[in-house]
Amino acid sequence: MALIVQKYGGTSVGDVERIKAVARRCVATQKAGHDVVVVVSAMSGDTNRLLKLVSAITDRPDLREQDVVVATGEQVTIGLLAMAIQAQRKKARSFLGHQVRILTDSAHSKARIVQIDEQRIREALRKHEIVVVAGFQGVDAEGSVTTLGRGGSDTTAVAIAAALKADACEIYTDVTGVYTTDPNVCPAARKLDRITYEEMLELASLGAKVLQIRSVEFAMKYKVPLWVKSSFTDDPGTLVCEEDTKMEEPLVSGIAYDRNEAKISVRGVPDEPGVAARLFGALDEKNVVVDVIVQNPAKDGRTDLTFTVARSDFVTARDTVKKVAKAIKAEGVEADETVAKVSIVGVGMRNHSGVAAKMFQVLAAEGINIQLISTSEIKVSCLIHSKYTELAVRSLHTAFGLDAPAVDLSATSR
Amino acid sequence: MALIVQKYGGTSVGDVERIKAVARRCVATQKAGHDVVVVVSAMSGDTNRLLKLVSAITDRPDLREQDVVVATGEQVTIGLLAMAIQAQRKKARSFLGHQVRILTDSAHSKARIVQIDEQRIREALRKHEIVVVAGFQGVDAEGSVTTLGRGGSDTTAVAIAAALKADACEIYTDVTGVYTTDPNVCPAARKLDRITYEEMLELASLGAKVLQIRSVEFAMKYKVPLWVKSSFTDDPGTLVCEEDTKMEEPLVSGIAYDRNEAKISVRGVPDEPGVAARLFGALDEKNVVVDVIVQNPAKDGRTDLTFTVARSDFVTARDTVKKVAKAIKAEGVEADETVAKVSIVGVGMRNHSGVAAKMFQVLAAEGINIQLISTSEIKVSCLIHSKYTELAVRSLHTAFGLDAPAVDLSATSR
Numbered sequence: 066m067a068l069i070v071q072k073y074g075g076t077s078v079g080d081v082e083r084i085k086a087v088a089r090r091c092v093a094t095q096k097a098g099h100d101v102v103v104v105v106s107a108m109s110g111d112t113n114r115l116l117k118l119v120s121a122i123t124d125r126p127d128l129r130e131q132d133v134v135v136a137t138g139e140q141v142t143i144g145l146l147a148m149a150i151q152a153q154r155k156k157a158r159s160f161l162g163h164q165v166r167i168l169t170d171s172a173h174s175k176a177r178i179v180q181i182d183e184q185r186i187r188e189a190l191r192k193h194e195i196v197v198v199a200g201f202q203g204v205d206a207e208g209s210v211t212t213l214g215r216g217g218s219d220t221t222a223v224a225i226a227a228a229l230k231a232d233a234c235e236i237y238t239d240v241t242g243v244y245t246t247d248p249n250v251c252p253a254a255r256k257l258d259r260i261t262y263e264e265m266l267e268l269a270s271l272g273a274k275v276l277q278i279r280s281v282e283f284a285m286k287y288k289v290p291l292w293v294k295s296s297f298t299d300d301p302g303t304l305v306c307e308e309d310t311k312m313e314e315p316l317v318s319g320i321a322y323d324r325n326e327a328k329i330s331v332r333g334v335p336d337e338p339g340v341a342a343r344l345f346g347a348l349d350e351k352n353v354v355v356d357v358i359v360q361n362p363a364k365d366g367r368t369d370l371t372f373t374v375a376r377s378d379f380v381t382a383r384d385t386v387k388k389v390a391k392a393i394k395a396e397g398v399e400a401d402e403t404v405a406k407v408s409i410v411g412v413g414m415r416n417h418s419g420v421a422a423k424m425f426q427v428l429a430a431e432g433i434n435i436q437l438i439s440t441s442e443i444k445v446s447c448l449i450h451s452k453y454t455e456l457a458v459r460s461l462h463t464a465f466g467l468d469a470p471a472v473d474l475s476a477t478s479r
Numbered sequence: 480m481a482l483i484v485q486k487y488g489g490t491s492v493g494d495v496e497r498i499k500a501v502a503r504r505c506v507a508t509q510k511a512g513h514d515v516v517v518v519v520s521a522m523s524g525d526t527n528r529l530l531k532l533v534s535a536i537t538d539r540p541d542l543r544e545q546d547v548v549v550a551t552g553e554q555v556t557i558g559l560l561a562m563a564i565q566a567q568r569k570k571a572r573s574f575l576g577h578q579v580r581i582l583t584d585s586a587h588s589k590a591r592i593v594q595i596d597e598q599r600i601r602e603a604l605r606k607h608e609i610v611v612v613a614g615f616q617g618v619d620a621e622g623s624v625t626t627l628g629r630g631g632s633d634t635t636a637v638a639i640a641a642a643l644k645a646d647a648c649e650i651y652t653d654v655t656g657v658y659t660t661d662p663n664v665c666p667a668a669r670k671l672d673r674i675t676y677e678e679m680l681e682l683a684s685l686g687a688k689v690l691q692i693r694s695v696e697f698a699m700k701y702k703v704p705l706w707v708k709s710s711f712t713d714d715p716g717t718l719v720c721e722e723d724t725k726m727e728e729p730l731v732s733g734i735a736y737d738r739n740e741a742k743i744s745v746r747g748v749p750d751e752p753g754v755a756a757r758l759f760g761a762l763d764e765k766n767v768v769v770d771v772i773v774q775n776p777a778k779d780g781r782t783d784l785t786f787t788v789a790r791s792d793f794v795t796a797r798d799t800v801k802k803v804a805k806a807i808k809a810e811g812v813e814a815d816e817t818v819a820k821v822s823i824v825g826v827g828m829r830n831h832s833g834v835a836a837k838m839f840q841v842l843a844a845e846g847i848n849i850q851l852i853s854t855s856e857i858k859v860s861c862l863i864h865s866k867y868t869e870l871a872v873r874s875l876h877t878a879f880g881l882d883a884p885a886v887d888l889s890a891t892s893r
Contacts (some may be wrong), residue, residue, distance in 0.1 A: 081535040115555065121495040122559050123566040130565070133573050134558035137551035141529065144548035145536050151544070152537040159547050163577070164622055208578055 067232035068100040068190075072200065072222035075109035076239045077296035078142050084108075087296065088149035090237075091195050095155060102186060102196045102229065104222040105146055107138025128173035132202075132212045136162070139199035139218070147197045156194040160185065162211070163204035167221065169211045176203055176211035177279070178220065181228040198225060216277030223280040227287035234289050236276060237296035242303030243268070243275055245467040246320040250455045253468035257318065258301075261308045264318045265291075267410040267444040281305065308412055316420060317411040317465040322458050324405045324451055326356065327379040328436065329386055330371040333396025336363035340393050341370065347389045353378040357406070357439040357446065367396070371437060373448065376402060404436065405454040408446040409461055421445045427464045433457055481646035482514040482604075486614065486636035489523035490653045491710035492556050498522075501710065502563035504651075505609050509569060516600060516610045516643065518636040519560055521552025542587035546616075546626045550576070553613035553632070561611045570608040574599065576625070577618035581635065583625045590617055590625035591693070592634065595642040612639060630691030637694040641701035648703050650690060651710035656717030657682070657689055659881040660734040665873045667882035672715075674732060675722045679705075681824040681858040682735045695719065722826055730834060731825040731879040736872050738819045738865055740770065741793040742850065743800055744785040747810025750777035754807050755784065761803045767792040771820070771853040771860065781810070785851060787862065790816060818850065819868040822860040823875055835859045841878045847871055 071091065078084050087105070095101045115135045119126050143159035150157035162169075165185060169176035189196045200218025203211045213220055219236055226234035241256055243265065248254040260268075262285035269278040275293055284291045284305060294302030334340055341360070348355055358372040374382045383400045390398050407428075414420045421438075424445050428435060433456065437448035449457055462468060485505065492498050501519070509515045529549045533540050557573035564571035576583075579599060583590035603610045614632025617625045627634055633650055640648035655670055657679065662668040674682075676699035683692045689707055698705045698719060708716030748754055755774070762769055772786040788796045797814045804812050821842075828834050835852075838859050842849060847870065851862035863871055876882060 081532065084536065118495065118555070118559060119562065122498065122562045125566075126562050127565050130558040130561040130571075130573055132558075133561075133575070134555050137554045140551045140554070141532070141548050144544040144546075145532060147544040147547075148533065148536045148540050151541050152539075157544075159544055161547070161624070210575070 066098050066100065068102070068229055069094055070102045070104065070222050070226040070229065070231045070234045071237060072104040072218055072235070073106065073237045073296055074218065074239070075106045075112070077237050078105050078146065079109040081145070083296075084142065084145050085149050085152075087237075088146060088153055090296065091146075091150055092153050092155050095195055100190045102190070102198060102225060102231070103146065104198045104200045104218055104225060105139060105142045106200050106218040108142055111138040111141070129209055132173045132210050136199075136202040136210045136212055139201050143197045143199045150195050150197070156192065157197055158189050158194045159197045159199070161199050162202035163208070165198060165225075167203035167224070169203035169205055169213070171205040171207065171209065171211065173209075173211055175214040176205065178203060178213070178224045181224055183225070183228040186225070186229065213279075214277070216274075216280070219277040219280035220283060223283040223287075223289055223291065226289045227283055231289065233292060234284065235292040235294055235302075236280075237294050238275065239295065239297065240275065240293075241295040241298055241300040242293050243305070243319070245318065246458055246462050247322065250322070251320070251459045251462045253459075253462060255467065255469040256300075257303050259304045259306060259309070260318060261412050262291075262305055263308070263443055264410050264412055265305045267408070267441070268319050268321045276305075315411060315466070316413040316417055317409045317467065318413070319410050320458050320461045320465070320467065321408045321410060322405055322454050323408075324454060325376045326373045326404050326406050326448070327376045327382070328371065328373050328401045328404045328448060329382055330369060330399040331386060331390050331395050331397075332369050332399065333367045334370050334390075335394060336366050336368045343393060344370065344386065344389050347385050348374075348382060351381050351385050353382045353385065357437055357448065359437050359439070373404070373406070373437070403451045404448050405451040406446050406448050407454065407457045407461065408444050409465060410444045412443050414443050414445075423464065424461065427460050428457060431456055431460050480512050480514065482516070482643055483508055484516045484518065484636050484640040484643065484645045484648045485651060486518040486632055486649070487520065487651045487710055488632065488653070489520045489526070491651050492519050492560065493523040495559070497710075498556070498559050499563050499566075501651075502560060502567055504710070505560075505564055506567050506569050509609055514604045516604070516612060516639060516645070517560065518612045518614045518632055518639060519553060519556045520614050520632040522556055525552040525555070543623055546587045546624050550613075550616040550624045550626055553615050557611045557613045564609050564611070570606065571611055572603050572608045573611045573613070574603075575613050576616035577622070579612060579639075581617035581638070583617035583619055583627070585619040585621065585623065585625065587623075587625055589628040590619065592617060592627070592638045595638055597639070597642040600639070600643065627693075628691075630688075630694075633691040633694035634697060637697040637701075637703055637705065640703045641697055645703065647706060648698065649706040649708055649716075650694075651708050652689065653709065653711065654689065654707075655709040655712055655714040656707050657719070657733070659732065660872055660876050661736070664736070664869045665734070665876045667873075667876060669881065669883040670714075671717050671732065673718045673720060673723070675826050676705075676719055677722070677857055678732045678824050678826055679719045681822070681855070682733050690719075729825060729880070730827045730831055731823045731881065732827070733824050734872050734875050734879070734881065735822045735824060736819055736868050737822075738868060739790045740787045740818050740820050740862070741790045741796070742785065742787050742815045742818045742862060743796055744783060744813040745800060745804050745809050745811075746783050746813065747781045748784050748804075749808060750780050750782045757807060758784065758800065758803050761799050762788075762796060765795050765799050767796045767799070771851055771862065773851050773853070787818070787820070787851070817865045818862050819865040820860050820862050821868065821871045821875065822858050823879060824858040826857050828857050828859075837878065838875065841874050842871060845870055845874050
């Protein structure tokens with residue numbers, strides 16, 4: 066008997082019939098002899114409906130109050146799913162974030178989980194109840210409702226799996242697993258059977274929308290075996306797990322892209338200590354998360370600083386940077402929203418050289434100019450003009466040998 | 480400076496524009512120098528939308544889970560209203576039932592308030608925040624979400640007013656106050672300036688839908704001055720308060736009717752001790768609330784028992800009674816759904832005789848047969864065939880001098 070945490074996303078609980086189907090899956094898992102904890106998102110479209118109400122009220126919502134409103138989406142689905150399970154003659158019980166209790170910090174709309182008290186869940190499991198937990202939400206030390214940001218239900222599921230030391234955490238979504246790249250952009254994309262936490266982390270941070278980044282961090286930290294599966298098929302999905310040294314790693318496991326980027330350059334920054342700190346400190350104060358940062362070597366006592374931010378933070382970032390640039394006597398600020406980040410990811414890179422060079426060659430061969438480069442042990446990212454995104458992804462996918470064989474589309478390389 | 484609790488119903492917060500209008504009213508009250516606590520219902524239609532989802536899942540909902548789902552309606556409005564107040568540059572803070580905390584019993588879908596901890600509200604008021612509380616919901620000792628039943632937000636408002644010893648509790652609705660009877664049935668109906676708690680209680684229990692009964696009980700018990708006002712006009716509304724002995728009381732203050740009744744008669748019940756207890760005990764077990772009960776004098780060791788129940792409980796009640804009737808060897812059960820209860824209410828009745836007789840004469844003159852009679856100190860109710868409801872109400876309204884003068888419709892008699 067295993068303890069399994071399942072998470073179902075918005076499309077999986079998008080209407081009453083789908084909620085009933087999820088209930089059947091939960092019941093089947095329990096009948097197979099397992100303890101089941103289910104985490105659910107809001108019905109697809111519901112969170113947007115609620116955010117639309119908020120923006121009709123005000124264009125500067127108080128985030129505490131916005132969280133109160135948007136957290137209701139998950140509250141509806143847990144009640145409905147618990148009833149749907151009960152309608153199949155199995156015991157079920159729903160829990161809100163504050164009932165579990167999922168303690169978070171007070172960063173409304175993007176709170177982080179601090180602690181999970183799993184006692185009430187264990188108690189319910191002992192009574193053979195299927196436990197249904199609201200994803201995406203928590204409660205801060207003051208007792209206010211918090212939410213974890215887009216995709217936060219993944220994190221809820223993994224955090225609960227970690228707290229319960231669950232045998233597996235299954236993330237049900239509308240795709241059959243993790244792909245070598247986005248199949249919508251590259252028809253030759255293949256589903257992966259396995260992928261390491263680190264690769265998944267890079268893919269997630271680079272814009273593959275399968276899992277929320279923090280959920281992968283949690284899974285890696287607590288070694289939670291994480292399955293990405295489709296709620297509409299019986300495909301075994303993709304297992305996200307620790308690196309298996311017995312297997313030969315492919316050089317590159319996946320190609321990611323992210324169009325949600327914007328680039329800001331500050332030209333002619335005086336090359337003095339504290340200048341960068343002042344600039345990025347100001348952005349931090351505005352809660353703008355900076356992604357890639359590149360600083361050119363100084364020349365004549367001045368340097369250029371270029372960095373990227375999420376496109377949603379673009380206006381705030383640009384205005385903030387303009388103010389600071391003036392104060393620190395920089396020469397100018399350039400801002401560009403027509404950029405995209407394309408990345409190759411693979412733990413195999415650790416032991417191979419020349420991967421980055423090959424990437425640059427592939428892009429150059431297509432006439433794609435590289436605006437910024439950023440690397441880590443297991444990935445290389447290039448910022449390019451957004452209009453080349455699809456072309457870059459497809460070329461890299463082919464060049465790194467990821468294309469699916471022409472005949473058997475279900476085969477995988479590992 | 481006064482402390483005022485305002486409650487806005489579903490139509491008053493029915494869309495974003497109306498929520499903004501409510502925010503303006505709250506802010507105006509605070510600007511007039513008062514501390515303001517606002518209780519809100521769900522946006523009109525929202526609770527029904529949620530109940531529809533529930534019934535699409537199952538026709539036998541677990542009431543704990545149903546409460547989880549329907550409580551979200553009020554959660555949305557408190558967040559939106561708090562933001563709408565903030566958009567008018569005033570501080571506001573929302574509170575859910577469990578955050579206040581409004582402790583109830585565990586009778587899901589019709590829970591009763593046991594205790595209110597008003598400390599967090601007081602703390603927020605000290606910070607000059609307008610406090611926005613979710614109506615209709617509470618939390619039981621286990622920490623589960625509970626709801627108070629239809630119209631429960633009225634009770635939330637009055638209970639909070641009582642706990643805070645507020646100077647007034649204002650119930651904003653879509654009518655301008657309490658009327659001598661339903662203006663839809665009787666065009667001559669007049670708005671009352673004042674009405675006593677006891678009269679309001681009788682009117683509310685008799686089917687006038689202006690206020691939830693328990694809210695009036697709470698107001699009477701804790702002597703909370705209760706205003707019924709329209710959120711769409713500046714009409715002063717109706718004050719529900721203690722009896723003012725200096726004023727001359729009219730004989731009858733209002734006429735109420737209730738079509739939500741069903742009649743059940745058990746004929747030939749053996750006239751033995753314990754028989755009635757067995758019958759009504761069985762109904763109580765099924766949570767059927769019995770309204771009027773009449774027992775005929777026994778004849779030949781047998782008697783007839785007739786009583787009324789809410790029409791929603793009709794089938795349960797009839798089936799239960801049939802089983803018990805068989806067990807106690809009664810002769811038969813008759814059930815009738817085509818009944819209505821028409822009542823006259825007035826504290827003035829205490830000191831006058833002949834009121835009931837006059838009522839019977841009026842009904843007789845219209846050829847309306849009386850099926851059951853029930854009286855209290857300040858009301859007389861008659862059960863009649865439901866097809867005569869409007870006729871009975873209009874005739875009684877005229878006969879007891881309640882009709883508005885032909886010219887000035889806004890004048891009142893007290």
